[in-house]
Amino acid sequence: MKFKLSPYWICQLSGWGLATAYWVYWMIYNQHPSLLEGALITILTLVSSIGLTHSYYVLAKRKGWHLLSIRALFPIAIIAIVVLALLFTVINIIINYWGSNSCYQCSFWDAVAEARLRIFITGVRLMAIWVLAFHLYHYAQRGAKAETEKAILENKAYEAQMEKLKAQLNPHFLFNALNSVKAMIALDPAKARRAVVLLSDILRSSLHASKRSFILLEEELQQVKDYVEIEKMRFEERLVIELVIAPESLPAKVLPWCLQLLVENAIKHGINQRKVGGRLRIEAYCVAKELYLQVTNDGQLKKEEDSQGLGLQNLKERLALHYGKTAHFEIKNLATEQVKATIKMPLEYA
Amino acid sequence: MHSINCILIDDERLAREELRLLLQDFPDFIIVGEAANADEGIDLITRLAPDLIFLDIQMPEKSGFDLLEALDHAPQVIFTTAFDQYAIRAFEVNALDYMLKPIRKERMTKTLTKVRAEIQQQKAKPPTVAVVSKDRQVFIKDGDQCHFVKVSTISFIQSVGNYAKLHFEGQSALLHRSLNLLEQKFDPTIFFRVNRQEIINLLFIEKIVPLFKGSLRIHLKDGRQVEVSERRSAKFKERMSI
Structure with missing residues (x-):
């Protein structure tokens, strides 16, 4: 079996190993009278020091001190260093006294009086290095973690962007729309002119899609309206649209493309799968500092199939990354042969 | 020359209108019916026995493929689809006739010329009733x-x-x-x-x-x-x- 030391134990052992090497060097340099005693003292000091600092490690992890800010950590660290140094002093005096019977001809309390300051200062020095290293390591880790999270977030936004591009430039939507426009040019030129403008705006919004992480619901809604207007031209009586938007929700901040995604899914997997077409209801309202975006369409979700599509998966991840647990997404079949998708998120204004 | 009876099958009315417009330049192709989904299409085909159908692939509930599968013998088919070339490659090897929407006039002319020749050749032979003849x-x-x-x-x-x-x-x-x-x-x-x-x-x-x-x-x-x-x-x- 392969035994692998964690980074913590590598640092712990190598740090104290270095200190021990220094002590051994001094013992040899000072020509310590008894090699056996010297070795015993060194080993006991090493084990007790590791024990002390590891106790701090366990305590700090349990209390979450490694997650504190510098300001909050400072007093704790100072007290910890002093307490650790004191314990270090007591333990070392005892070890030294008992382990060095041969050279201490004096009483225990004389030995204490003689060595306490020297050992205490050593203790403070060593413990300060240890505590500092421990917390610096965690700061670096947190920094790296924050960087990683930021990178993930950016990547998700990028993916969403690509998803949006693909969905809107989706050959099926685009070519069918162009084909309809071609027919309209002959049959209803005014309508064709309108369709060209709508298509242009849809293309523009996907090509020049803003890199902002939030947009106003009002802007999002405009895109959605353009999109459903085009789809309405194609589906005609097969698509019935109903918009119910609470005015106070319009200036709210939302993730770009969140509503658009739900509407596209509702049309593609819902209405378009039905010979008779169906109704599409888009709602936005606010309840108790929460914003609800809701898309209801005729149709039924097929098991697992569409509910976990790439687009919805991405939406869930983006919601989680931006809002944590305060946002929620749900898509479900209603008893009324309808599918309802809901995004709940904190109501925030720009 | 015989005229060729066609049925247009597409869930989008505008797409059917567009085909109608395109077919105006080919007076020997006569549109005898239109269907907005596969079931209507199957019904029309069995009733009218057209020489040719223009068939959209992606339609609600049943696809164009489902429609063809439900038929004992298929009339001549021209697929019309907005799918890109890549998606259509699966059946291109079988030399099916298809046109990508929006349809180019040149493509329309080329495809119809080919299909016309095939149908005329079939029509020139004595009809075989109720069985699938070897040319079908x-x-x-x-x-x-x-x-x-x-x-x-x-x-x-x-x-x-x-x-x-x-x-x-x-x-x-x-x-x-x-x-x-x-x-x-x-x-x-x-x-x-x-x-x-x-x-x-x-x-x-x-x-x-x-x-x-x-x-x-x-x-x-x-x-x-x-x-x-x-x-x-x-x-x-x-x-x-x-």
């Missing part, structure tokens, strides 16, 4: 693979459970039909049921070897050998002597 084609969707098989290229048909396995031009495909049904549907002048399991195309026979008790072994041109059951051997000899 059957549509087979076997998994992701779509085949449009000219009946005359089928050398051999094998019964596999509820399916029939058709062998043609070095390929094979499963069709959800019983052998009994195919025996009735296919032109009896070229297809012959040799035993319970197999039907062969008489045009693919290379050699006939008599076995004992009057039964026969037939060697087909593709190297396959089939045994004709005792009961069918008499029928076979009768057929071949005519």
Whole structure:
């Protein structure tokens, strides 16, 4: 079996190993009278020091001190260093006294009086290095973690962007729309002119899609309206649209493309799968500092199939990354042969 | 020149209108019906027996492929689709006629010219009623693979459970039909049921070897050998002597 030391134990052992090497060097340099005693003292000091600092490690992890800010950590660290140094002093005096019977001809309390300051200062020095290293390591880790999270977030936004591009430039939507426009040019030129403008705006919004992480619901809604207007031209009586938007929700901040995604899914997997077409209801309202975006369409979700599509998966991840647990997404079949998708998120204004 | 009766099948009214506009330049193509989904399409095709259908692939509930599968024998088909070239490649190998929406006039002209020639050629021959003549084609969707098989290229048909396995031009495909049904549907002048399991195309026979008790072994041109059951051997000899 392969035994692998964690980074913590590598640092712990190598740090104290270095200190021990220094002590051994001094013992040899000072020509310590008894090699056996010297070795015993060194080993006991090493084990007790590791024990002390590891106790701090366990305590700090349990209390979450490694997650504190510098300001909050400072007093704790100072007290910890002093307490650790004191314990270090007591333990070392005892070890030294008992382990060095041969050279201490004096009483225990004389030995204490003689060595306490020297050992205490050593203790403070060593413990300060240890505590500092421990917390610096965690700061670096947190920094790296924050960087990683930021990178993930950016990547998700990028993916969403690509998803949006693909969905809107989706050959099926685009070519069918162009084909309809071609027919309209002959049959209803005014309508064709309108369709060209709508298509242009849809293309523009996907090509020049803003890199902002939030947009106003009002802007999002405009895109959605353009999109459903085009789809309405194609589906005609097969698509019935109903918009119910609470005015106070319009200036709210939302993730770009969140509503658009739900509407596209509702049309593609819902209405378009039905010979008779169906109704599409888009709602936005606010309840108790929460914003609800809701898309209801005729149709039924097929098991697992569409509910976990790439687009919805991405939406869930983006919601989680931006809002944590305060946002929620749900898509479900209603008893009324309808599918309802809901995004709940904190109501925030720009 | 005969006129060619067409049916347009597309769920989008504007797409059908667009086809109508395009067909204005081809007066021998006469639109006899329009359908907005596969079921309406199947109904129209069985009632009107058109020479040609313009068929959208992606439609609600049932696709264009589902429509073709539901037909005993498919009329000439031109697929119209907004799919990109990549998506259509799956059945391009079978040399199906398709046009990408929006449709280019050149493409329309080219496709219609080809299809017109094929239909005129068929119409010039005496009609074969109720059976699938050797010039007709059957549509087979076997998994992701779509085949449009000219009946005359089928050398051999094998019964596999509820399916029939058709062998043609070095390929094979499963069709959800019983052998009994195919025996009735296919032109009896070229297809012959040799035993319970197999039907062969008489045009693919290379050699006939008599076995004992009057039964026969037939060697087909593709190297396959089939045994004709005792009961069918008499029928076979009768057929071949005519």
